[in-house]
Amino acid sequence: MDIGFIGLGEMGGAMVGNLLKAGHTVRVWNRTAAKAQALAAAGARIVGTPGEAFAGDAVLSMLADDAALREVIDAKLLDHAQPGLVHVNMATISVELAETLAHAHAGRGLHYVAAPVLGRPDAAQAAKLTIMAAGAAEAIDRVQPLFDVIGQKTWRVGAVPQQANVMKLAANFMLASAVESLGEAAALLDxxxxxxxDFLDVVTGGPFPGPVYAGYGGMIAQRRYEPALFKARLGLKDVRLALAAADAAATPMPLASVLRDSLLEAVAHGDGERDFAVLGKVAARRAGRG
Amino acid sequence: MDIGFIGLGEMGGAMVGNLLKAGHTVRVWNRTAAKAQALAAAGARIVGTPGEAFAGDAVLSMLADDAALREVIDAKLLDHAQPGLVHVNMATISVELAETLAHAHAGRGLHYVAAPVLGRPDAAQAAKLTIMAAGAAEAIDRVQPLFDVIGQKTWRVGAVPQQANVMKLAANFMLASAVESLGEAAALLDxxxxxxxDFLDVVTGGPFPGPVYAGYGGMIAQRRYEPALFKARLGLKDVRLALAAADAAATPMPLASVLRDSLLEAVAHGDGERDFAVLGKVAARRAGRG
Amino acid sequence: MDIGFIGLGEMGGAMVGNLLKAGHTVRVWNRTAAKAQALAAAGARIVGTPGEAFAGDAVLSMLADDAALREVIDAKLLDHAQPGLVHVNMATISVELAETLAHAHAGRGLHYVAAPVLGRPDAAQAAKLTIMAAGAAEAIDRVQPLFDVIGQKTWRVGAVPQQANVMKLAANFMLASAVESLGEAAALLDxxxxxxxDFLDVVTGGPFPGPVYAGYGGMIAQRRYEPALFKARLGLKDVRLALAAADAAATPMPLASVLRDSLLEAVAHGDGERDFAVLGKVAARRAGRG
Amino acid sequence: MDIGFIGLGEMGGAMVGNLLKAGHTVRVWNRTAAKAQALAAAGARIVGTPGEAFAGDAVLSMLADDAALREVIDAKLLDHAQPGLVHVNMATISVELAETLAHAHAGRGLHYVAAPVLGRPDAAQAAKLTIMAAGAAEAIDRVQPLFDVIGQKTWRVGAVPQQANVMKLAANFMLASAVESLGEAAALLDxxxxxxxDFLDVVTGGPFPGPVYAGYGGMIAQRRYEPALFKARLGLKDVRLALAAADAAATPMPLASVLRDSLLEAVAHGDGERDFAVLGKVAARRAGRG
Incomplete structure (x- = not known):
């Protein structure tokens, strides 16, 4: 297929690599051109404006956050797009913006698919992402071959795009909850x-298998928070988005409120760029053993 | 070995069954005699007083809670015990009582081992319990053959008995945290x-494998809270014990405070005897969709 | 003075009444014209556009929230204003918008003063508002005669406009905290x-004099939440703004998080338009006595 | 009247002083005899055992906490008391112990009145305490003359003694809530x-008059936490008692949970003996400005 790709961070760059390997033609755009250059050697066609990327059979975008998205995917860009184009937004954004984008696309005859992913850059490179896609079934059908190349499994979670965003936010909320529980358990044990x-060996060998508890728990056990797999600042961003989505649906989430306060404390103490396992450090500090 | 066993609930009864199968002589005592009768057919020797059970090479106890323990394992019982006896307490009790018991035993030349377990009655019957043992190494060495019969793995977690209790409470705290996070996620998604x-399929197939998320999450997805694998009332009891242990160590645990409040709300609404997956019901009620 | 006034709700209307009584010329604008008509009899000069009101010696605005403000006080309006004009914004708005407005005014040679008030409509009518003003001292000096007419006391709280907004949000946060504490105390006593x-008589006669505890506490004691002095929906709005301001300053406020969750629960149960003493109802519901 | 008085701390000593001034005969007992000596000069009759004080027309006790009370007012003491004696317990104790004591007295034909007070030592010396009394009306009638001497007002809050304890705990919970709200507001403003x-001037001159906001708020504004009017350690004790009473009545109190966590953090950082205005320090520390 002839596709565009906007946003070449670690995640986006890895996806483009896999799309090229699978033989697709990929026009790429990134705010800082250097990242695009690296992909040219692998066959990507660098374009100078987001508009040139926003064309072809489909366009995928993977921008950092709501602000970046609002700046790049603006009314002018959409006005110039070819009706019928499928835009797949793979970023973790607010439910509110997802809803706004869905309307903006529909009003111009464009298809909007929300397809946030679970998995970190290493999973993106290995094409082992888990994709949660929501939007019109026929639109998803058209880009399914692309999903098959970048992910290991696609879950179709609804016909309304923001449903996929809510699911992603719920997953990251659960992740942060697990890390906070590890941090508080560590403080208690200490x-x-x-x-x-020792505790980690017991629980990961029993009720809590899998990489989440072993990975973040291991960092807490060692009180080592770098390199960051998931930065506290970004974890806070996602918890904020979950709380905002919950607020709009009049849904109290007291555990999420605790996460927000703890992550905010981590950021306030200069640990925003460290792994969000610093929740363990926050719990230890509260107990005077920080 | 010639051992005593006090407390024949579902967990205790299953352990005794395995000890008998392995050829040990087991004198059993239970407050309500009926439960002891059932084990007689399997070879258990029923005794009429806790004191008769509190003798031999070692004695194991598995009583319901602090109150039951204080009533049965009292000063008189300990005064009459043979110095050198190893008492293994496998119940989930408060850190405070564990400390009191450790002193009471030591003062009389008795050995006290705390050995709470992870695993429900089905795991107890299948001899697949995970045992967390703390106390003097030589005392644990003497009862290790018994642990090998009732559990699949023994973790030695420290020389001070209450360390095993803290570990058990930390594990149950994490369990309750996972269930609360599932409940709040379900309310948000709803x-x-x-x-x-759908969400459960995604996360249990990805970051959260294992029976905890699938099991409790499944109950929340179906809004079905019976039969109870772990009653809300007992979950609340353990969260209270975790908070009390944390308090004694001047360790704030805000997530545990949320768990306590949510479980208390479940109990207040008559769901104490249901599975603590009712945390999902509490989260839904808060959002006006209970 | 010759002044403009934008936003004629209960608060704004009462202020205009007092300004007219004091002999000022007041050009008024309101989205729904009916409210302006009522003031014409008292001498107000009704204008057809916000731009006509945004002129003269000074202009005061009292719009409902951030959204209303963004819509009315836009770039075009500011572009056409006379340099040197003092705009006094008396509404409770977000710190973020206050900062944006301050910049937008400064860039056009306009003076921006934030002057939120403490006091409800009855205090506005009686000219007994408490005014918290922040901005350039000379700008405040120019409008001080107006403040003297509508309020009983003006506190100058800083040179940066948003400082007054933060102070207002902190005051409303404390108000909501007091009501939540009354609600939880009532649930415990019940x-x-x-x-x-009885409890109210004791504490208002002792540590907690003043109208806040007696007023909201009285509504909770009677389980009567109407007429609303301060609607739960608006209380939630202000707590959200306080949390947003705190977030931007990396300041965790766990009590504010509890308020947000409790007010959200009130709204979810259909009590958003009732007085925020419904926090007492939320506390009772949690205990199964709602 | 001929009365006994047990427990001569700052509060108890001041009460005894006023009882003596009013012409009552007071037999006093205190664990550490030195404090009793000081009152001998004022006319108190020092006795050597609690039992000698537990006699006469009535006996008042003002012991530090549950533990002190359990040690002094034991079964043996009650067994030897004269049936018909009225025992007035003025200490802030747990609802659970109040209930236990009420039963223990009733079973022996003794009258038990719970009469905790609001007011600090200076109010006790000035005979300006507020007394919340609960128990049988005729028993309270008999000691009312004593209450009139030590307090400025007696509120009769119920026929069941522990009702007075719950009311006292609810009042202290509200006090702690106000201080936490001041602390968080200060962190936000900072x-x-x-x-x-400045903020304090505004709110104490408006919605929050009275000594609580001015007093604790003033300490927070100055970041000066000594001398302690109310120690953080004792504030934590009372919040714990409120939470325990709420737990026994299946009443979630999320604000109280926040107070507990914050006070625990204060204690963990070595501020337990400082005034519980250190909640302001805790809030500042969370924001990285501690």
Missing amino acids: GYGVAMR | GYGVAMR | GYGVAMR | GYGVAMR
């Missing part, structure tokens, strides 16, 4: 001289 | 018409 | 059959 | 360079 490492 | 069942 | 009325 | 002192 109060009695019990090694977090 | 606000946008996304099926919890 | 659990033991103690009359909230 | 994030924008607004002086807490």
Whole structure:
């Protein structure tokens, strides 16, 4: 297929690599051109404006946050797009913006598919992302071959695009909850001289298998928060988005409120760029053992 | 070995069954005699007083809570015990009582081992419990053969008995945290018409494998809270014990505070005997969709 | 003075009445014209566009919220204003918007003063508002005669306009905190059959004098939430603004998080238009006595 | 009247002084005899055992906490008391212990009145305490003359003694809530360079008159937490008791949970003996400005 791709961060760059390998033609655009250059060697066609990328059979975008998206995918860009084009937004954005974008596309005869992913850059490179797609079924059908190239599994979660965003935010909320629970457990154990490492062995060998508890728990046990797999600042951003989505649906989430306060405390203490396992550091500080 | 066993609930009864199968002589006592009778057919020797059970090479106890324990394992019982006896307490009790018991035993030349377990009655029957043991190494060495019969793995977590209790409470705190996060996620998703069942498929197939998320999450998705795997009332009891242990170590645990409030709300609404997946019902009620 | 006034709700209308009584010439504009008509009899000069009101010696605005303000006080309006004009914004708005407005005015040679007030419509009518003003001292000096007419006291709280907004949000946060504490206290007392009325008599006669505890506490004691002095929906709006301001300054406010969750629960149960003393109803519901 | 008085701390000592001045005969007992000596000069009759004080027309007790009370007012003491004696317990104790004591007295034909007070030592010396009394009306009638001597007002809050304890705990919960709200407001204001002192002037001159906001707020504004009017450690004790009473009545109190966590953090950082205005320090620390 002939596709455009906007946003070449670690995630986007890895996806483009896999799309090229699979033989697709990919026109790429990125705010800072240097990142695009690196993909040229692999066959990507660099274009000078987002508008040139926003064309062809489909266009995928993977921008950092709401602000970046609002700046690039603006009314002018959409006005000039070819009716019938499928735009797949893979970024984790607010439910509010997802709704706005869905309307803006529909009003111009464009298809809007929300397809946020689970998985970090290494999973993106290995084409092992989990994709949660929502939007019109026929639009998703058309880009499914692309999803098959960049992910290991696509879940279709609804006909309304923002449903996929809500699902992504709920997943990241659960992730942050697990890390906060690890952090508080570590603080409790530390109060009695019990090694977090031992506790982790017990629970990851029992009720909590999988990489989340072992990975973040391991960082907390070692009190080592770098390199960051998931930065506290970005974890806070996603918790904020979850709370905003919940607020709009009149849904109290007290655990999410605790996460927000703890992540904010981490940022206030200069740990925003460290892994959000710093929630363990926050819990230890509260107990005077920070 | 010639051992005593006090407390024949679902967990205790299953353990005794496995100890008998392995050829040990087991004198059993239970407050309500009927439960002991059932084990007689399997070879257990029923005794009429806790004191008769509190003798031999070692004695194991598995009583319901602090109150039951204080009533049965009292000063008189300990005064009459043979110095050198190893008492293994496998119940989930408060750190405070564990400390009191450790002192009471030590003062009389008795060995006290705390050995709470992870695993429900079905795991107890299948001899697949995970045992967290703390106490003097030589005392644990003596009862290790018994642990090998009732559990699949023994973790030695420290020389001070209450360290094992803290570890157990930290594990149950994490369990409750996971269930609360599932409940709040379900409420958020419901606000946008996304099926919890779909979400569960995504996250249990990805970041959250294992029976905890699938099991409790499944109950929340179906809004079915019976039969109870873990009753809300007992979950609340354990969260209270975790908070009390944290308090004694001057360790704030805001997530545990949220759990306490949510579980208390469940109990207040008559759901104490239902599975603590009713945390999903509490989250839905808060959002006016209970 | 010759002044403009934008926004004629209960608060704005009462202020205009007092300004007219004091002999000022007031050009008024309101989205729905009917409210302006009522003031014409008292001498107000009705104008057809916000631009006509945004002129003279000074202009005061009292719009409902950020959205209303963004719509009316837009770039075009500011572009056409006479340099040197003092705009006094008396509404409770977000710190973020206050900052944006301050910049937008400064860039065009206009003076921007933030002057939110404490006091409800009855205090506005009686010219007994408390005014918290922030901005350039000389700009405030120019409008001080107007403040003297509508309020009983003006506090100058800083040279940066948004400082007044933060102060207003902090005051409303404290108000909501007091009401939540009354609600939870009532739920606790109710659990033991103690009359909230008796409790109120004790505490308002002692540590908590003043109208806040007596007023909201009285509504909670009677479980009567109408007529609303301060609607739950508006209380939630202000708590959200306080949390947003705190977030931007990396300041965790766990009590504010609790307020947000409780007010959201009130709104979810259809009580958004009732007085925010419905926090008492929320507390009672949590305890199964709602 | 011929009365006994047990517990001569700052509060108890001041009460005894006023009872003596009013012409009552007071037999006093205190664990550490030195404090009793000081009252001998004023006419108090020092006795050597609690039992000697627990006699006469009535006995008042003002012991520090549950533990002190359990130790002094034990079964043996009650067994030897004269049936018909009225025991007035003025200490802030747990609802659970109040209930236990009420039963223990009733079973022996003794009258038990709970009469906790609002007011600090200076109010006790000035005989300006507020007394909340609960118990049998005829028993309260008999000691009312004593209440009239030590307090300025007696509120009769119910026939069941623990009702007075619940009311006292609810009042202290509200006090702690006000201080936490002041602390969080100060942290928010500080994030924008607004002086807490200015804010206090505004709110104490408006919605929040009275000594609580001015007093604790003033300490927070000055970041000076000594001398302690109300120690953080004792504030935590009372919040714990409120939470325990709420728990027993299945009443969630999320604000109280926040208070507990914040006070625990204060204690963990070595501020337990400082005034509980240190909640302001906790809020500042969370924001990285501690």
